[in-house]
Amino acid sequence: MNASLAIPHFAYHDEFEVEKLISLRTDLVSVAESQHSVRLTPIVFYFKAISEALKDFPILNSHFDANTCELK
Secondary structure: OOHHHHOOOOOOOOOOOOHHHHHHHHHHHHHHHHHHOOOOOHHHHHHHHHHHHHHHOHHHHOOEEOOOOEEO
């Protein structure tokens, strides 16, 4: 627990309009459940957006190597 206090932290906060996303989800829910037996929740779309964003900004998914003083 004490080591975690030495780790640099990063937080980001923003607001998004998600009405079109909710509408798309509503349209896809019945197909996902009936044909694929998958429960399609909004978080699925959020994780996909985050994973795509990390491809463009990989430094946000990096860690600090204290031995070499580098971000990896």
